[in-house]
Amino acid sequence: MTRIVPPLRLGVNIDHVATVRNARGGALPDPVRAAQLACAAGADGITAHLREDRRHIRDADMRRLRETLLVPLNFEMAATEEMVALALELRPHACCLVPERREERTTEGGLDVIGGGIDLARKVERLAKAGIRVSLFVAPDEDQIARAADIGAAVIELHTGAWCDLLTEGKATEAATEFGRLVEAAGQGTRFGLEIHAGHGLDYRTAETIAGVTEVRELNIGHFLIGEAIFDGLEAAVRRMREAMAHGRAVAHPAAA
Numbered sequence: 494m495t496r497i498v499p500p501l502r503l504g505v506n507i508d509h510v511a512t513v514r515n516a517r518g519g520a521l522p523d524p525v526r527a528a529q530l531a532c533a534a535g536a537d538g539i540t541a542h543l544r545e546d547r548r549h550i551r552d553a554d555m556r557r558l559r560e561t562l563l564v565p566l567n568f569e570m571a572a573t574e575e576m577v578a579l580a581l582e583l584r585p586h587a588c589c590l591v592p593e594r595r596e597e598r599t600t601e602g603g604l605d606v607i608g609g610g611i612d613l614a615r616k617v618e619r620l621a622k623a624g625i626r627v628s629l630f631v632a633p634d635e636d637q638i639a640r641a642a643d644i645g646a647a648v649i650e651l652h653t654g655a656w657c658d659l660l661t662e663g664k665a666t667e668a669a670t671e672f673g674r675l676v677e678a679a680g681q682g683t684r685f686g687l688e689i690h691a692g693h694g695l696d697y698r699t700a701e702t703i704a705g706v707t708e709v710r711e712l713n714i715g716h717f718l719i720g721e722a723i724f725d726g727l728e729a730a731v732r733r734m735r736e737a738m739a740h741g742r743a744v745a746h747p748a749a750a
């Protein structure tokens with residue numbers, strides 16, 4: 494019998510096009526143009542993180558993305574009143590709530606959904622009531638995932654950063670353990686009724702591997718793709734990423750390929 498394996502979407506994060514733009518303070522390179530190219534090459538959605546310090550994406554970028562994109566926009570943001578108000582005004586397809594510390598270089602850990610208490614629950618509820626699909630960026634931790642389901646999130650995005658870092662450091666055993674936690678968390682989240690996404694630090698190889706986890710429905714990838722775009726062009730990098738994902742899915746489920 495042929496198994497039906499759910500498709501795997503690719504969300505391209507264009508934050509670091511804005512990082513390069515901001516290095517010179519002008520208008521180029523334009524992250525919205527990058528978003529359009531990524532879509533032309535097969536991205537299913539675009540992700541942008543409006544940080545509190547506006548170090549890359551700015552409010553005007555979010556507005557232009559919202560006005561011009563024909564694919565879903567995933568608005569990555571801290572769970573602050575300022576960002577919730579902006580999301581309620583912009584009404585993106587999805588909001589991914591992440592922890593944010595001004596001094597960090599990138600999102601370091603998963604969101605403390607339990608510690609967020611009633612305040613986080615109310616923010617999730619307000620966004621969801623406005624028709625926005627709410628995703629919580631979490632470490633592969635069952636208690637956090639259970640709480641995400643309890644407070645009404647539709648999606649969890651599993652933090653793949655620790656796994657990718659361990660692989661980069663050549664710590665194969667620890668990496669295998671962390672990957673096992675991600676696989677287990679994907680199963681737990683699905684059983685709690687959540688849609689499973691994954692992201693952070695992914696490259697062609699790790700995206701291919703995690704594509705083999707059937708419960709994962711979307712990968713959000715930025716830094717690596719924008720880096721590869723310097724050498725191969727953004728469209729080629731996005732196409733190659735799609736191929737890696739398709740290959741990972743097919744190898745893990747040969748009957749469904």
Ligand code: PXP
Nearest residue numbers: 600630692693694713714715716
């Ligand atoms: N998903 C989330 C929630 C993130 O915070 C980030 C980083 O902005 C990404 C995905 C993309 O990570 P990377 O840029 O390492 O691919």
